[in-house]
Amino acid sequence: MISRDNRKTRLRDAISQKGMRYTRQREHIFNILLDKRDHPTADEVFLRARGSMPRMSLATVYNCLDTLVACGLVRQVHFERESTRYCPNLSEHAHFHCQKSGRVYDVELDTDLLDDIQGQLPDGFQMDGMEILIRGKVG
Amino acid sequence: MISRDNRKTRLRDAISQKGMRYTRQREHIFNILLDKRDHPTADEVFLRARGSMPRMSLATVYNCLDTLVACGLVRQVHFERESTRYCPNLSEHAHFHCQKSGRVYDVELDTDLLDDIQGQLPDGFQMDGMEILIRGKVG
DNA sequence: TTTTTTATTTGTAATAATTCCAAATAAGAA
């Protein structure tokens, strides 16, 4: 399975870059995020993870997710007071939160637009990252 | 004090529009947010509120803040896993979070730009609100 | 390959932010 190997290589590279260790748990969590890109919470990831790895603890899920974020393989998304969601889509995009279904959608935006925002910052404001959250309804 | 009266009127109108009651506590919390626009957390608001209203409880602070948000007088801002911050600036703007100082800045953006984002949503995506969060450093 | 080192996992306890609840209070309508 070519894509599995690609994932593995991506993960190995990113993790070793940070001087960390490659573990079955980290691989498992990464695959879960890539297999179903529905912006799950840590708890939802935990439930899925236990399917094929029943001994995995919730603490490990949090640890692994934090590692993936630190390695730049995954983004965190926060809507209101809800729990953190995780997104493995690394292309620049906004997040649309449907108030009816609760679902979260990735919305690709023009790169120019994102550059524009950066350009409109006052002098001395250095941008490291941006998150565009849109509340609304789909359908 | 003209501006105090303006505030009072704004608050009265917004609250009665929702069929809710005007209370000293709600007025107090609203004034606290308007007096120092530094995006305080509920707990910070609580500390300030107790200065001149020592019997006010934290639950009331949360209640009042929720009411102000429901009335459209105040916006909530969420950075990462931090606690909710409150912003009484109703003009469309982005929030810049300085990683060094922890401070939050309002950043005015071109209205065109915000319209552009709305225009780039796929068909069927209806936008009710948007939050642009920028992580970075100032100075 | 085996040993060694130490990062990671695991289960549980602790914490932080927020919400819930039921009794007391106080808007504002009658």
Place this chain on the structure above:
DNA sequence: TTCTTATTTGGAATTATTACAAATAAAAAA
């Protein structure tokens, strides 16, 4: 002024997340 009921209050409960210490397992060294 009385009455109704929304709001406030204090504290308990909940939720999401983090902290901790012992057990495990990568991967470097022998």
